[in-house]
Amino acid sequence: MSEQSDPVTGERLIDRIRSPHDLRSLDAGQASVLAAEIxxxxxQKVARTGGHLGPNLGVxxxxxxxxxxxxxxxxxxxxxxGHQSYVHKIVTGRHEGFDLLRQRGGLTGYPSQAESEHDIIENSHASxxxxxxxxxxxxxxxxxEKRFVVPVVGDGALTGGMCWEALNNIAGAQNPVVIIVNDNGRSYSPTIGGLADHLSTLRLNPGYEKVLDLVRESLGRTPLVGAPLYEALHAVKKGIKDAVAPQAMFEDLGIKYxxxxxxxxxxxxxxxxRKAKGFGGPVIVHAVTRKGYGYRPAEDDEADCLHGPGPFDVETGKPTAPSSLKWTSVFADELVTVADERADVVGITAAMAGPTGIAKLMRKYPERAYDVGIAEQHAATMAAxxxxxxxHPVVAVYATFLNRAFDQVLLDVAxxxxxxxxxxxxxxxxxxxxPSHYGVWDMSVFGVVPGLRIAAPRDAASLRREFREAVAVEDGPTIVRFPTGSVPADLPAVDTVGPVDVLVEGGSDVLLVAVGAMAHVAVDVAxxxxxxxxxxxxxxxxxxxxVPVELVGLAAAHRMVVTVEDxxxxxxxxxxxxxxxRDNGVYVPLRDLGVEAGFHPHGTRAEIMAELGLTAQDVARQVTGWLAELPVHVPAQNKVTI
Structure with a gap:
């Protein structure tokens, strides 16, 4: 990539853009130069910090x-x-903040009201x-108030049902809403479904407008002899529209296209x-783009278009961080192994086949894997x-996105x-x-669903084991949850009490109950x-x-119980x-450590866990203080055996 500059002054235009007002003083040539500079x-910036590159190059x-x-x-x-808002951040005066993009104290990767008055909505969930x-x-x-509202809908968001509920209401209100459909044919990967096929048809029919103009001209020359003839001609026009391109579905809603x-x-x-703005009512502007446009490694990356890379080499587009075993890869491998053994196992993803591991199943058993688009509610009920x-469906989504399908999990599945x-x-x-992507609500939200079982693996071995146990369940739904990033070393149990793994046997002062990825922290604390x-x-x-009932007996044998979860x-x-x-009459003092309620700002996992007091050092310090306040002996009423 080469540096671009104003052909007249030799200066970089990007450094002169402090607000949208500065854009309007540029002529067409300067605006094109600015696009190249951006x-x-x-x-250059995303190569150092990581982030959503492909979507922003396309917009x-x-x-x-x-x-x-x-x-x-x-x-x-x-x-x-929201991940397609980087260019918006640049032209609203934030380009100097990109050195700390997605880093603690720096720019977020999504719109943020705290950053700019130009950012309206923060949550990055699609549709x-x-x-x-x-x-x-x-x-x-x-x-x-005479104000335009301009939503930019892209990266497969129109596959979500909320979009169509909203379109129906926008059409009915007839307010000045200009909807830009950024149609790159993709979400994380190529967008699928009937709507995607419709938009693809539009892309492949550039002669549509000529045909429509011919129809308009013909109708204009035809004398109107009563309503029946007019209605017949209108039906012919509509039929041609439907046959040539499906944009009629928008106009049938009452939204101009x-x-x-x-x-x-x-x-x-x-x-x-400008044409859409002048109409004064709801209009859809259908823009055909290419994800990763202008950067060859992204354009050549057909599977992902460098959608959301970590730090990478600018020349090659290849990641610079050393490779390691990822949680997603462990799941993907085990899913395929189980599918080899069981013909009834099928996979479902909501527009994220690669990031969730379903892609590997798709490659081997394409007829047994389904991508429903950005439609988690549909995914859950389709699984039902x-x-x-x-x-036996396996629905793989990010933890934060299953929140959107709570009702379906509760009433359609459970x-x-x-x-x-x-x-x-x-x-x-x-x-x-x-915060919109933190998967911290699942155990609280779905813990109230009757009959639902939730597993939290601590390492690769327990992920494989617990996933197999999950798909063996025949009388209700299961959840298997795991974090992002590299898988830690296996942490074998030294003993078991029923289904509970004992990781450290040490005595009767404190029982540490470690949830999933917090097991390694708990062992360090011990x-x-x-x-x-x-x-x-x-x-x-x-x-x-x-919660396994075996914890009752274990708790009763200790002076204190401390739970640690993320x-x-x-x-x-x-x-x-x-x-x-409480239900079993055991009143051992219990302290629970986890994520405090709130929307915690972005940063590395280590930075945020330290802020939350969930590092091994922090937990050990807190437990030491609590233990110091307790009587030495275990109360007799707590000595029960289950």
Missing amino acids: RDFLV VEITLALHRVFDSPKDRILFDT TALSYADGLSKAYALRG VGPVDGHDLEAMEAAL GLAIGGL MHKLPVTFVLDRAGITGPDG ARLTGQGYTVTVVDPRWVRP GMRAGGVGDAVAKLL
């Missing part, structure tokens, strides 16, 4: 055109999904912006947006249908006692993607406490919902253990 800038001209045509922040520009837009436009109409437009042609994009049909396994990748604190003269037992329940404290495993002990 691409160079993005590649450069769209973003420039938006800010040249509309007046942000008076006009409200919303991004769906939501049109609903925000409908509400915003109605609010401005009621308040008598502009396009398809070359999303990398800045002048064409501006012209289309597959289970009723005699199969109430029917269906054997569906949900595999939750990126559980716990995941780091630089920030070593620190032992060095201070305390006796410690560390156990991994493995299945944390329902999920929310409120309603978490600690609460469940406390309830189990």
